Amino acid sequence: MTRKVISYKDGHVYEFAPNMEPIYTAKDGESITFETIDSLNKAVQSDSDLMDAIPEEVNAATGPVAVEGATPGDVLKVEIEDVRLNEEQGRVITAPEFGLLQDHEDIEHPATRVTEITKGSESLLFKDLEVPINPIIGTIGVATSEETITTLIPHNHGGNLDTTDMTTGTIAYFPVFQEGAMLAMGDSKAAMADGEMCGTGAEIGTDIDVTVSVIKDAAVDLERPLVDTGDAWKTIASAETMEDAVEMANEDLIKLLALEHDYSLTDAYLFSSLVGGLEISQVVDPLVTARNSVPSEYFSDPF
Amino acid sequence: MTRKVISYKDGHVYEFAPNMEPIYTAKDGESITFETIDSLNKAVQSDSDLMDAIPEEVNAATGPVAVEGATPGDVLKVEIEDVRLNEEQGRVITAPEFGLLQDHEDIEHPATRVTEITKGSESLLFKDLEVPINPIIGTIGVATSEETITTLIPHNHGGNLDTTDMTTGTIAYFPVFQEGAMLAMGDSKAAMADGEMCGTGAEIGTDIDVTVSVIKDAAVDLERPLVDTGDAWKTIASAETMEDAVEMANEDLIKLLALEHDYSLTDAYLFSSLVGGLEISQVVDPLVTARNSVPSEYFSDPF
Numbered sequence: 001m002t003r004k005v006i007s008y009k010d011g012h013v014y015e016f017a018p019n020m021e022p023i024y025t026a027k028d029g030e031s032i033t034f035e036t037i038d039s040l041n042k043a044v045q046s047d048s049d050l051m052d053a054i055p056e057e058v059n060a061a062t063g064p065v066a067v068e069g070a071t072p073g074d075v076l077k078v079e080i081e082d083v084r085l086n087e088e089q090g091r092v093i094t095a096p097e098f099g100l101l102q103d104h105e106d107i108e109h110p111a112t113r114v115t116e117i118t119k120g121s122e123s124l125l126f127k128d129l130e131v132p133i134n135p136i137i138g139t140i141g142v143a144t145s146e147e148t149i150t151t152l153i154p155h156n157h158g159g160n161l162d163t164t165d166m167t168t169g170t171i172a173y174f175p176v177f178q179e180g181a182m183l184a185m186g187d188s189k190a191a192m193a194d195g196e197m198c199g200t201g202a203e204i205g206t207d208i209d210v211t212v213s214v215i216k217d218a219a220v221d222l223e224r225p226l227v228d229t230g231d232a233w234k235t236i237a238s239a240e241t242m243e244d245a246v247e248m249a250n251e252d253l254i255k256l257l258a259l260e261h262d263y264s265l266t267d268a269y270l271f272s273s274l275v276g277g278l279e280i281s282q283v284v285d286p287l288v289t290a291r292n293s294v295p296s297e298y299f300s301d302p303f
Numbered sequence: 304m305t306r307k308v309i310s311y312k313d314g315h316v317y318e319f320a321p322n323m324e325p326i327y328t329a330k331d332g333e334s335i336t337f338e339t340i341d342s343l344n345k346a347v348q349s350d351s352d353l354m355d356a357i358p359e360e361v362n363a364a365t366g367p368v369a370v371e372g373a374t375p376g377d378v379l380k381v382e383i384e385d386v387r388l389n390e391e392q393g394r395v396i397t398a399p400e401f402g403l404l405q406d407h408e409d410i411e412h413p414a415t416r417v418t419e420i421t422k423g424s425e426s427l428l429f430k431d432l433e434v435p436i437n438p439i440i441g442t443i444g445v446a447t448s449e450e451t452i453t454t455l456i457p458h459n460h461g462g463n464l465d466t467t468d469m470t471t472g473t474i475a476y477f478p479v480f481q482e483g484a485m486l487a488m489g490d491s492k493a494a495m496a497d498g499e500m501c502g503t504g505a506e507i508g509t510d511i512d513v514t515v516s517v518i519k520d521a522a523v524d525l526e527r528p529l530v531d532t533g534d535a536w537k538t539i540a541s542a543e544t545m546e547d548a549v550e551m552a553n554e555d556l557i558k559l560l561a562l563e564h565d566y567s568l569t570d571a572y573l574f575s576s577l578v579g580g581l582e583i584s585q586v587v588d589p590l591v592t593a594r595n596s597v598p599s600e601y602f603s604d605p606f
Contacts, residue, residue: 092573100553101572108569115577127570129601131577164580194580195595197553198573242545246586250403250500266411267430269404270395270501274418274427274434277467277497278583280593283549290583292498298432 003209007035012060013184016141016157017148020182022066031211034062035086036186038203039138044091050110051095054199059139059151059160059187066180067212074176075215075222075303076142076183082209083135083168083188090115090124090190090202099199099284115202117190124190124202131191135206137166138187141225143178151187153286154238156224160187161289162196162282163227163236171228173303176214183212196282220259220302224252232276233299238287245290246278253292260299271298306512310338315363316487319444319460320451323485325369334514337365338389339489341506342441347394353413354398357502362442362454362463366487370515373484378518378525378606379445381475385512386438386491393418393427393493393505402502402587418505420493427493427505434494438509440469441490444528446481454490456589457541459527463490464592465499465585466530466539474531476606479517486515499585523562523605527555535579536602541590548593549581556595563602574601 004024011023026032039059043049070076096102096109115124115131123130139151141158154161158174166172174181185208192201225236235256237248254268263271275298281289307327314326329335342362346352373379399405399412418427418434426433442454444461457463461477469475477484488511495504528539538559540551557571566574578601584592 092576094569094573099572100550101557104554104568104572106568107572108567111569111573113570113573126574126577127564127566129564129574191577192580193576193578194582195549195553196576197549197581198576200576202577242549243586246498246500246545246583247403250498251407254404261430261432263430264411265407265409266397266414267416269402269407269410270397270414270416271429271432273395273496273499273501273503274429274494274505275496277495278500278586279497280549280581280583283546283581 003031003033005033005035006062006065008037008060008062012062013064014057014060014151015148016144016159018144018146018178020064020143022064022180022182025066025068026212028067028069029213034185034208036062036188036206036208038205039187040203044093044112047112047114050112051093052110054095054098061139061151061184061186063184064182066182067214070176070181070214071179072177075218076174076176076181077213077215078172078183079211080168080170080172081211083137084207085117085121085135085190086205086207088117090204092198092202093200094198100197133190134167136164136189136192137185137208138162138189140166140185142174142176143182145177154289155287158225160285161225161236162285163289164192164194165227165229165234169230173222173226175222194280196284199284215303218303220256232293232295234291234293236289236291238289240287242288242290245288249290249292253294256302259302306334306336308336308338309365309368311340311363311365315365316367317360317363317454318451319447319462321447321449321481323367323446325367325483325485328369328371329515331370331372332516337488337511339365339491339509339511341508342490343506347396347415350415350417353415354396355413357398357401362490364442364454364487364489367485369483369485370517373479373517374482375480377479378521379477379479379484379486380516380518382514383471383473383475384514386440386471387510388420388424388438388493389508389510391420393507395501395505396503397501403500436493437470439467439492439495440488440511441465441492443469443488445477445479446485448480457592458590461528463588464528464539465588466592467495467497468530468532468537472533476525476529478525497583499587502587518606521606523559535596535598537594537596539592539594541592543590545591545593548591552593552595556597559605562605
């Protein structure tokens with residue numbers, strides 16, 4: 001079977017919502033490719049293209065793609081097999097009223113630096129410095145349970161998680177809130193620091209190979225995204241404050257650890273303080289995102 | 304010259320203050336060993352030893368040690384050469400009104416789990432699970448500039464940073480606020496997750512080999528602790544909220560990056576969003592602690 005390519009030109013969204021119209025329906029277990037445009041819709045092509053404000057329509061997410069058989073209460077498994085750059089430069093920007101140091105008087109808002117990809121696509125150039133390319137998917141998620149949520153915001157459905165683990169080799173799991181799940185993704189970066197401090201990574205278009213499948217009757221009641229990076233399992237939670245986000249991520253993790261090891265929540269909590277730990281995804285979106293990681297040797301597939 | 308061993312029995316503090324009396328004066332460049340007691344002063348030796356509250360006198364810091372020639376405005380360089388366990392079990396605990404999930408109704412407060420060290424000291428046992436031993440120094444710091452700060456609190460002088468990078472092979476740098484710097488340390492853990500969610504790691508006594516030296520006329524005005532782990536340089540900041548802590552850590556880092564690469568702060572900020580990133584040290588002490596990491600290939604010794 002030829003692998004289906006779904007392009008942002010075929011359809012993309014700026015909101016995750018309960019009712020989403022699929023542009024393609026994939027079979028359970030099908031391998032497909034999402035072609036994405038950079039988060040700023042090609043508006044920034046040189047250092048003189050400045051963003052005076054973050055646009056209302058930002059983070060175009062290619063899709064949504066329905067997955068046959070997915071119904072509310074299921075878990076959608078997304079194996080991220082490859083994330084390839086589909087253009088030869090990225091861009092890292094500041095914009096007014098956006099970013100961790102948005103009030104710093106000596107930092108320009110707006111500012112743009114285009115980052116050229118060197119031949120062979122192994123690194124990008126920031127001024128004179130070479131930065132290794134580690135493409136990640138910034139926005140990835142499914143139809144929401146009730147609210148309509150813009151692609152600038154992360155929440156339980158995924159969305160703008162800006163999580164460096166959403167990369168080649170990771171398996172991502174999402175709760176299914178609506179028939180067909182309705183997977184969409186975009187907002188890729190050629191490189192991004194944990195935290196995404198200035199508000200962006202090196203924003204770039206990508207082609208993303210994934211295999212999607214539906215998990216029925218999961219032993220775990222998945223409320224939020226979960227990833228298996230190969231080395232570690234990580235819960236992912238978004239909230240108004242970092243304090244709330246890390247609390248949710250830790251609570252999600254200890255529930256999983258308790259189930260895996262037949263531990264009390266107290267034991268799971270104490271154990272969680274010894275291995276892996278809390279990580280920061282991003283601190284700049286309207287809700288911030290944190291992770292709680294546990295090494296794979298202490299945790300197996302909960303589904 | 305025989306290496307001087309400074310034991311908690313010789314002297315320890317529960318506060319970092321502007322005026323501290325040294326129990327030993329080291330030469331600039333001297334290699335010494337700090338012998339530390341566990342953070343709970345041996346009060347917890349079995350699972351039935353419960354902490355009904357966090358004691359006022361917690362985190363005994365062995366010292367302080369004056370370093371000859373250190374004067375305010377200098378930087379104290381502490382090469383952490385080895386952190387060895389000096390007892391055969393650690394303990395991980397919860398206590399009332401302490402820890403990330405202190406209000407969780409299904410988690411016991413207090414609770415204690417003693418973690419035995421397996422032979423060869425390569426791992427500890429948490430119930431049936433083996434956890435690799437990675438000894439870290441939880442509390443390490445110098446005399447403060449003005450305030451008296453208990454050893455339960457982290458701040459610009461260091462103190463209760465609970466940072467997993469304070470381990471064998473790391474070089475830690477502290478601002479010198481008082482004559483002699485007055486280095487003290489304790490509160491070690493045999494293992495700890497980033498975040499220290501339940502409020503402790505596996506608390507344990509250690510013997511710590513360090514070499515201390517004084518840096519004069521530093522090009523960098525160091526306000527807070529900085530570490531060189533060999534792989535990365537990391538700024539470390541403590542504040543009332545994670546949001547404030549990561550902002551301070553990022554601002555400290557971009558100042559260093561700007562100096563290193565002759566960048567504007569804007570360029571340093573944009574670059575900081577592409578490599579390394581924000582990390583969590585601990586979210587449970589009266590001030591929380593975060594780091595901003597940059598890989599060593601982009602940063603050289605600023606002193």
